[in-house]
Amino acid sequence: MSQTLTVDKFHVYYGEKHALDNISISFQPKTVTALIGPSGCGKSTLLRSLNRMNDFIPMFRTEGSVRLGEEEIYDSKIDVVNLRKRMGMVFQQPVPFPLSIYDNIAYGPRIHGTTQKKKLDQIVEKTLQQAHLWEEVKDRLHKSALGLSGGQQQRLVIARVLAVEPEILLLDEPASALDPISTEHIERLILSLKEEYTIVVVTHNMQQAKRISDQTAFFLHGEIVERNETQTLFHSPIDQRTNHYLSGQFG
Numbered sequence: 498m499s500q501t502l503t504v505d506k507f508h509v510y511y512g513e514k515h516a517l518d519n520i521s522i523s524f525q526p527k528t529v530t531a532l533i534g535p536s537g538c539g540k541s542t543l544l545r546s547l548n549r550m551n552d553f554i555p556m557f558r559t560e561g562s563v564r565l566g567e568e569e570i571y572d573s574k575i576d577v578v579n580l581r582k583r584m585g586m587v588f589q590q591p592v593p594f595p596l597s598i599y600d601n602i603a604y605g606p607r608i609h610g611t612t613q614k615k616k617l618d619q620i621v622e623k624t625l626q627q628a629h630l631w632e633e634v635k636d637r638l639h640k641s642a643l644g645l646s647g648g649q650q651q652r653l654v655i656a657r658v659l660a661v662e663p664e665i666l667l668l669d670e671p672a673s674a675l676d677p678i679s680t681e682h683i684e685r686l687i688l689s690l691k692e693e694y695t696i697v698v699v700t701h702n703m704q705q706a707k708r709i710s711d712q713t714a715f716f717l718h719g720e721i722v723e724r725n726e727t728q729t730l731f732h733s734p735i736d737q738r739t740n741h742y743l744s745g746q747f748g
Contacts, residue, residue, distance in 0.1 A: 503562070512556035528691060597641060624657075673700070
């Protein structure tokens with residue numbers, strides 16, 4: 498059951514650098530929220546903070562709250578491994594494991610205790626179907642995933658995330674390294690996956706944000722300038738800075 502992800506008065510610091518300033522935003526179940534803004538404005542910092550990827554960075558600290566349902570994710574008692582299972586992360590560059598297509602998908606379920614071959618077979622087929630990749634790879638499941646095209650590798654990575662049954666998908670520019678046809682595949686995939694998952698996607702592509710998202714938040718200098726329904730934000734922005742960014746005056 499998907500739960501609302503709520504960020505409230507959230508600050509991120511890297512040592513003395515104040516990277517995120519007083520961020521408050523909620524991500525509703527079964528919606529796509531796009532995070533837009535110029536490079537270095539805090540979009541990816543927020544995304545990586547949501548599943549505590551930034552914990553690995555020295556001098557990283559936070560203030561404020563991030564809750565998944567009623568659970569505070571920065572509570573000292575939280576199981577961070579389980580949190581990252583619940584919030585799957587996909588990066589800009591597809592990074593398949595140097596294993597077979599099948600073993601890429603089965604890797605996560607095996608780590609979490611699924612060993613029965615029949616069950617693993619079902620997970621592999623189901624998630625490759627979800628990722629719109631099954632028909633393309635079903636006859637070469639035991640071939641190396643490194644032989645796939647870039648777009649296929651990115652869909653495989655998304656399938657690998659889905660295999661551990663997350664609640665939320667965090668996508669950091671998932672199509673920026675891909676050609677236009679592969680990008681279209683990823684966008685169609687995102688739109689189909691929102692029927693089951695909460696999706697947060699960082700993108701520099703304004704047209705992509707308009708095509709795939711229900712809500713959009715515009716970041717600037719570590720703050721959220723404006724957040725609204727996507728069509729409203731793009732066609733009737735309230736803040737002049739949003740209007741300037743969307744019209745290409747900076748960024």
